[in-house]
Amino acid sequence: MKNIELLAPAGGKLQLEAALEAGANAVYFGLKKLNARTGAQNFAPEELAEIVSEIHRRGAKAYLTLNIDLSERDLGLAARTLGLAESCGVDAVLVRDAALLLFRPFFPKLSFHFSTQAAVSSSAGVEAAGSLGISRVVLARELNRDEIAACCGVGDVEIEVFVQGAMCFSCSGRCYLSSWVGGRSGNRGCCASPCRVKWENESGEVGNPLSMHDLCLAQHIGALGTLGVASLKIEGRLKSAAWVSRAVELYRLALDGKLTDEDLANASLELGGYAGRQMSDAFYQGTLGSLTGEGARVARPETGQETSGTEGANESVNSLSIIDDPAGGTLFNFTYQAETTQFRIPPQRIANPRRATSIVELAETLKSTLGSEDNDLEISIDPAIEDLLLPRNACNRLADQLTAFVRQSSKSSDGRVRDIALPSEVTQLLDQRKHPGCPENAKTLGMRPTLFRVSLQQAGKLIEKGPDFLARRKLIIDPKLCASSDVTGLVKSIRELGDVVHAVALPAVMYEADLKPIQAFLAELSGEVVFEINSWDTWQLAKKANAKMIAGPGMAILNSLAAKQLQQLGFAANWISPEIDQGQLEELCSRAQSPLYLTVYANIPLMQTRVEMPSGYGENHILSDGRNVRLRPVREGSVTVFRSCVPLDWTKLKNPKVRVAQLVVDLTGSDTIEPRPTSTSLFNYDRRLR
Structure with a gap:
């Protein structure tokens, strides 16, 4: 198993050193901007060359995360970040946004990996990645052993699998919940983890039905190697250096055959105790239940206290250690925001003890001066010098030195990448947006929508309204296609609808068992209808069937170059992300060179999950949290979709700067074709999307 890569997280400098010291073959990390873990310490662009050089010196590879949805204003920074990464010798970048695929050919020294945020969940998605020039795919975390096996060996594309760390309740890249709650988008690295809080059903039962156990596949790494997995990935860019060290050490020893099965099991439990959640290999084993709930919180062995296990906590500690210097004098070892230094006060002669300061008094002063409510300072004093006295002027000089060090350490980079010469082709792409x-x-926002997205049952009810209604409207049909679908019956029903059909939707989430029915569906209808494509997996299937395509809400965009790339890949139109804010929307509409579709009414699918829900929290139960966010889970195809009970409604807005080809009313999450909600939401339209 020595050819399998062990890939470790590096949320900051301490975690990076811990990962390398423990034996990681590669590390993944982000810069201050444009990565999916903005809560981590991350690295300044100015540090990248030195960081990559050190990683390579230690015999490891450096992977840079650039794995978020990019807004129009992010494109220049994203391009410069690619340029910086290439110039610094970064081995690969992890990506999600289609705009970066447009840039890829012009950075030939960089390998491009599909992040798990790209939502690849089948061998068809891996095949799609290969055709796009992607050299590695990080698979969806909810796949089982056989599904992982099917993805291995597809062309020359390497497979990377998560083996340890936190799991999302929603399929990765398919979650709007944090954004819906407060504008903090998980698809842009700002997830507030609302799935970890308490939720209540309509019967008054309160629990943690959305809070996942942690993943642990330590006992399956031999099997993963046999399947052909190239890289074992440890999640945890928000974890402490101590946790990273222990996790990497465990997997290093296991890969090197130095742990018995019993040792491996015990070490795995230790990792679970540290993280504060139970460990699980259920997805890998093909089990979809018992993955969430109160069991997602356990007591840490060393404290006996329950922990929420929130991923947003940065566990680096600011500390000052005061010890006796064997060479004489006193040493002050100071760590602040992962930067470490040492100061020394030489041996002092105390002429008047009344005018001196005790070491304990000095420590209390430094704690109040250098610490804060948000950045507490832990101070330890060598018992051998607790009675030590120091002159006040020496104490004042030390305080000045430490304060200056804090100021210097706190001068954080603004995260902007500057002074990078871009390839002329990339500059042209950025300039073309001005046309x-x-x-x-x-069509401007405020006009009457003429395109309705509906289920087959809803389509039948709309047809009953008569020819006058449908004369002014077209329908996108979502048949909820999956492995158990009656393909023949679905094809017949769609053909009976006739010219009223604008497009037919393929699922946003599909798995290996869904491939054959989707292929059969495409084979029957590809010459007759346009298909709405909602994943890279179904894009590959539709492309091979020579189908006409538009990009659906499952491949929604925030920027014009993503639209351009998708247009080049055969999409006749692009769907705007519903989480976009007003400023981003106006800018996108002013620069897009392809037709755009905009959802103006919908019960937004806030999460899509493969998890089987606990009793009382499953299909058609209403769930609410402490902020009165209300969700309704409904089985749709291969997943359960959690839709907001309060719909997005932009139908009453008027904005001539928002110009699109189609304004869409999506009724697929509604029980009726004529919803009359008591309350509605503008989502992020009137606030800033982060």
Whole structure:
């Protein structure tokens, strides 16, 4: 198993050193901007060359995360970040946004990996990645052993699998819940982990039905190697250096055959105790239940206290250790925001003890001066010098030195990448956005929607309204296709709808068992209808069937170059992300060169999950949290979709700067074709998307 890569997280400098020291073959990390863990310490662009050089010196590889949805304003920084990464010798970048695929050919020294945020969940998605020039895919975490096996050996694309760490309740890249709650998008690295809080059903039962156990596949790494997995990935860029060290050490020893099965099991439990959650290999084993709930919180062995296990906590500690210097004098070892230094006060002669300061008094002063409510300072004093006295002027000089060090350490980079010469082709792509937009984007926000996204049952009810209603409207049909679907019956029903069909939707989430029915569905209808594509997996299947395509809400965009890339890949139109804010929306509409679709009414799918829900929290039960966010889970295809009970509604807004080809009313999450909600939401339209 020595050819399998052990890939470790590096949320900051201490975690990076811990990972390398413990034996990681590669590390993944982010810069201050544009990565999926903004809560980590991350690295300044100015540090990247030195960081990569040190990683390579230690015989490891450096992978840079650039794995978020990019807004229009992010594109220049994203391009410069690629340029910086290439110039510094970064081995690969992890990506999600289609705009970066447009840039890829112009950075030939960089390998591109699909992040788990790209939501690849089948061998078809891996095949798609290979055709896009992606050299590695990080698979969805909810796949079982056989599904992972099917993805291995597809062309020359390497497979990376998460083996340890936190798991998301929602399929990765398919969650809007944090964004819906407060504008903090998980798809842009700002997730507030609302799935970890208490939720209540309509019967008054309160629990943690959305809070996942942690993943641990330590006992399966031999099997993963046999399947052909290239890289074992440890999640944890928000974990402490101590946790990273222990996790990497465990997997290093296991890969090197130095642990018995019993030792491996015990070490895995230790990791679970440290993280504060139970360990689980259920997805890998093909089990979809008993993955959430109160069991997702356990007492840490060393404290006996329950922990929430929130991923947002940065566990680095600011500390000052005061010890006796064997060479004479006193040493002050100071760590602040992962930077470490040492100061020394030489031996002092105390002429008047009344005018001196005790070491304990000095420590209390430094704690109040250098610490704060948000950055507490832990101070330890060598018992051998607790009675030591120091002159006040020496104490004042030390305080000045430590304060200056804090100021210097706190001068954080703004995260901007500057002075990078971009390839001329990339500059041209960025400049082309200044040209006039697409003439097909002629409808402004406030006009009457004429495109409805509905289920087959809803389509039948709309047809009953008569020819006058449908004369002014077209339908996108979502048949909820999956492995158990009656393909023949679905095809017949869609054909009976006739010319009213604008497009037919393929699922956003699909797995290996869904491949054959989707292929059969495409084979029957590809010459007759346009398909709404909602994942890289179904794009590959539709492309091979020579189907006509539009990008659906499952492949929604925030920027014009993502739209351009998708257009080049065969999409006749692109769907705007519903979590976009007003400023981003206006900018996208002014620069897009392809037709755009905009959802103006919908019960947004806030989460899509493969997890089987505990009793009382499953399908058609209403769940609410302490902020009165209300969710309704409904089985749709291969997943359970959690939709907001309060719909997004932009139908009453008027904005001539928002110009699109289609304004869409999505009724697929509604029980009726004529919803009359008592309350609605603008989502992020009137606030800033983070």
